Amino acid sequence: MARDPEEGATAAANPSIAASSRSRSVTETVNGSHHFTINGYSLAKGMGVGKYISSNTFSVGNYQWAVYFYPDGKNTEDSSLYVSVFIALASEGTDVRALFELTLLDQSGKDKHKVHSHFDRSLESGPYTLKYRGSMWGYKRFFRRAVLETSDYLKDDSLSITCTVGVVVSSMQALRQQSLPVPESDIGRHFGALLESGEGSDITFEVDGEVFHAHKMVLAARSPVFRAQLNGPLSDSNVKLLQLEDIKAPVFEAMLYFIYRDALPDASEVLSSSSYSSTSLASTMMAQHLLAAADRYGLDRLRIVCEAKLCEDVSIDTVATTLALAEQHHATQLKRVCLKFAASNLAAVIQSDGFDYLKESCPSLQSELLRTVAGVEGGDDDELRPGSKRRSVWTHLADGTDGTGRRVRVKQP
Structure with missing residues (x-):
């Protein structure tokens, strides 16, 4: 059958017939x-009505959040009568839309948790909107205090609260006609096989x-120190x-493992080549030794990985030996975490085995620890300068006082 010559020209001139595309808006x-x-x-x-205890800030959906607990109520x-x-x-944020869930944990093992949740239920007006920094969602009358204090939610004078935040985000997706799954990178496995x-x-x-x-060439590509050497x-x-005389064989082996694979060896492998009875220890x-090795050989990513590991295990x-290590090897984030932990647990830390080593190896840390105990961040303080008449933090702790002169009760080992 002969085709009308105008038919093809009409189809080519009309984009809706010649081609089509699709997109999808996803809100989740x-x-x-x-x-x-x-x-x-x-x-x-x-502590007073309207005064609260705050959790550490935590990140969800590129925003920072915090949990506020008012033991005497907010209003x-x-x-x-209520907490x-x-x-x-x-x-900082404007019109941040989110879902929330607060769970007061039952500590009796019966799993009868007290849950207030936006999730998994119909919301008449949609997610809650927080207009600006400091905006809050929660309950002024979360729990009657008299009932709470005789319940299974309070155990050993302790409460546990789990907070879940779901930040609403929208994105536009262009739909492809076909797609092929791409496997994860296996370059580390291949280089690891080359090393083995x-x-x-x-x-x-x-x-x-x-x-x-x-x-x-592998060593030179990964380490500027090896490259120069x-x-x-x-x-x-x-x-x-x-x-090499200033590094232990298991540490060097683990460092080579990271250089080739860009990952740390399993804890079980570390334990099998060490004299420690505890996998955690x-x-x-190993992370402490690797941090020192990473600083020496310019392996910045390994140093950050070790810092993160040591922050989790403080x-x-x-904490005393890790703090000294952080000071000696320029691990500023780890140092900050250790100072805060040591200041919060001072009475126990000064009784630890590593505390004498900290005093001897890093005497300059005494003023920083004293500032942290006093809740002072940085700044010049004439009383803390070397040669000042104010006693060192080590002296305060030795005679049973803290940095402000108050008595500190020290548990005997």
Whole structure:
């Protein structure tokens, strides 16, 4: 059958016939949770109506949030009959729309939690809108205080609250006709296999009597120190063996593992090559040694990974040595976390095994710790300068006083 010559021309001239495209607007929530524990509830009572205890800020949907707990209630008219709980927008924002959930945890094991939630229920007016920084959502009469104090929600003078925030976000998606899944990068696995096989290795390290084979170009690509040592103008291109004396073999092996794979070895692998009886302790000690090695060899990403690991594992037993390590190797974020933890747990920290080492290795930290104890951030303080007549924090602690001269009760080991 002959086709009308005008038919093709009409189709080509009409875009709706010649081609089509699709898009989709997606509105969803970006969710995140924060667990807030309030120890010493009975001591918090009486602080006053409208006064609150705040959690650390936490991030959800590119905004900062905080949980406010009012032990004597938020409003005067409640006359301390109720405790109040609110979620506050702690960063700059305008008309931030979000869903919220507050859960007071039942600590008896019966899972009879008290839950106030926006999630999984129909909302007549949609998500709650916070207009500006400091806007809050919550309950002035969250729980009658007399009932709370005889309930399973209060245990060992402690309350636990879980806060979930779902920030509403909208995005436009262009719909593709076809798509193929792309596997995750496996370059680390391939380079790891290269390290394990030793194929093509051109440099050997001897550490504590152990021998490690590696590749100069890989080391140079990852570490500026290795690059200068192996390929710099003062390097010897014929060198085949390097002896290292200031690093332990398990630490060097873990560092090589990271250089090739861009990841830390499993804690079980660390434990199998160490003398520590605890996997957690072995992992913490390895992170401490690796932080020092990362600083020495200019491995910035490894240093940050170790800082993050040590921040998670900071404890009474490790904070003193970790604080000294952070000071010596320029780990400023880790140092800040350790100072805050040490100041909050001072009586126990000064009894730890690592505290004497901290005093001897980093005497300059005494003024920073004293400022942290006093709640002072930075600034010049004539009384804290070297040579001043004010006693050091170590002296205060030795005679049982804190940085303000008040008595500190120290638990005996």
